[in-house]
Amino acid sequence: MSNERAYNFSAGPSMLPLPVLEDVQANLLNYHGCGESVLEMSHRSAEFKEILADAESSLRDIMNIPDNYKVVFVQGGGTVQFAMVPLNLAVKSGKIDFVVSGSWAKKAYQEAVKMGFDAKVIASSEDDVFTWIPKITKDDIRPDADYVHICFNNTIYGTHFPYIPDTGDIPLVADMSSCILSEEIDVTKFGVIWAGVQKNVAPAGIAIAIIREDLVGNAPADIPTYLDYKVHVEKDSAYNTPNCFSIYVSGEVFKYIKSIGGIAEMNRRDVAKAKKLYDFIDASDYYRCPVREEDRSLMNVVFVIGDKDAEKKFVAEAKAEGLHNLGGHRTVGGMRASIYNAMPEEGVDALIEFMKKFEAENK
Numbered sequence: 483m484s485n486e487r488a489y490n491f492s493a494g495p496s497m498l499p500l501p502v503l504e505d506v507q508a509n510l511l512n513y514h515g516c517g518e519s520v521l522e523m524s525h526r527s528a529e530f531k532e533i534l535a536d537a538e539s540s541l542r543d544i545m546n547i548p549d550n551y552k553v554v555f556v557q558g559g560g561t562v563q564f565a566m567v568p569l570n571l572a573v574k575s576g577k578i579d580f581v582v583s584g585s586w587a588k589k590a591y592q593e594a595v596k597m598g599f600d601a602k603v604i605a606s607s608e609d610d611v612f613t614w615i616p617k618i619t620k621d622d623i624r625p626d627a628d629y630v631h632i633c634f635n636n637t638i639y640g641t642h643f644p645y646i647p648d649t650g651d652i653p654l655v656a657d658m659s660s661c662i663l664s665e666e667i668d669v670t671k672f673g674v675i676w677a678g679v680q681k682n683v684a685p686a687g688i689a690i691a692i693i694r695e696d697l698v699g700n701a702p703a704d705i706p707t708y709l710d711y712k713v714h715v716e717k718d719s720a721y722n723t724p725n726c727f728s729i730y731v732s733g734e735v736f737k738y739i740k741s742i743g744g745i746a747e748m749n750r751r752d753v754a755k756a757k758k759l760y761d762f763i764d765a766s767d768y769y770r771c772p773v774r775e776e777d778r779s780l781m782n783v784v785f786v787i788g789d790k791d792a793e794k795k796f797v798a799e800a801k802a803e804g805l806h807n808l809g810g811h812r813t814v815g816g817m818r819a820s821i822y823n824a825m826p827e828e829g830v831d832a833l834i835e836f837m838k839k840f841e842a843e844n845k
């Protein structure tokens with residue numbers, strides 16, 4: 483076993499910024515001299531209350547979240563949000579319009595159907611294996627829909643919305659699990675933004691939800707207590723015992739992003755990393771990216787060789803060189819390099835060097 487850290491290209495859970503891990507490690511046994519670890523401390527303690535308040539205010543700061551939006555940390559990851567959003571927002575007509583641009587958007591749609599909502603797919607790129615993002619306009623949306631759901635970055639297929647759909651007065655809900663904090667976003671264009679944290683923020687276990695305040699408090703009284711956004715808003719994300727550690731690391735990551743120059747600087751680095759990799763793939767006649775150029779993700783770079791045995795060999799040999807988890811999602815095959823915020827540019831350089839070598843040896 484090596485003591486060196488690998489470059490982990492996993493789609494999630496994924497790498498965390500090294501300075502944050504080091505700081506967490508330094509404070510693991512005795513958090514800032516309080517005598518306890520965050521892993522052990524009471525969620526009602528003064529220390530944890532400060533951690534929680536700090537995490538929220540740091541997120542508000544870096545994302546420029548207006549005061550009329552609530553921020554909550556909720557357990558259950560992304561999947562619980564698939565149920566929570568309909569229960570809280572689909573309360574007038576019960577109609578929800580979905581843009582199905584990938585597997586996660588489809589899962590959100592299926593969950594709404596399962597719960598008995600009037601869910602409609604208003605656009606889909608499934609026939610082309612989700613290699614592009616549908617363009618929608620107001621005319622595609624049912625005028626009495628309670629909201630429109632999109633998945634802003636498609637983790638599995640490596641696509642990303644190149645535009646924010648104009649939904650008029652109908653709230654737009656975006657799953658930003660795999661792209662939050664990688665680009666500056668005008669929060670006011672959305673009714674709800676939510677993200678599971680294990681792709682670009684912190685260890686798995688929670689989702690962050692940013693909710694326009696008029697969309698809080700409309701859920702029917704008989705929904706499960708935990709699934710009502712209002713409960714989390716009123717109890718400052720500590721209605722029951724929260725995932726203290728994940729909230730803590732989230733806060734540290736927000737502060738780290740602020741310290742390097744905010745999301746604008748994060749985005750500059752992400753664009754540089756992704757451009758390098760896409761440029762290399764596009765210039766190659768061995769590797770190919772199946773995704774339409776204007777819809778490509780900054781975070782999840784999908785590519786293929788077109789020969790399953792060679793792809794399997796690629797993933798195994800890369801692993802042996804410290805480049806981990808480069809296999810594509812089990813449903814699509816090929817390769818996927820997830821280069822989230824915490825992936826250093828050196829990781830992308832190492833991947834490109836490996837790709838050159840592999841091509842020379844196997845072409």
Ligand SMILES: *Cc1c(COP(=O)(O)O)cnc(C)c1O
Pocket residue numbers: 494558559560561562586633635636637657658659660678679681
């Ligand atoms: C990973 C992911 C999810 C699901 O997250 P879980 O926390 O595992 O439930 C949902 N949406 C997107 C876009 C994802 O990448």
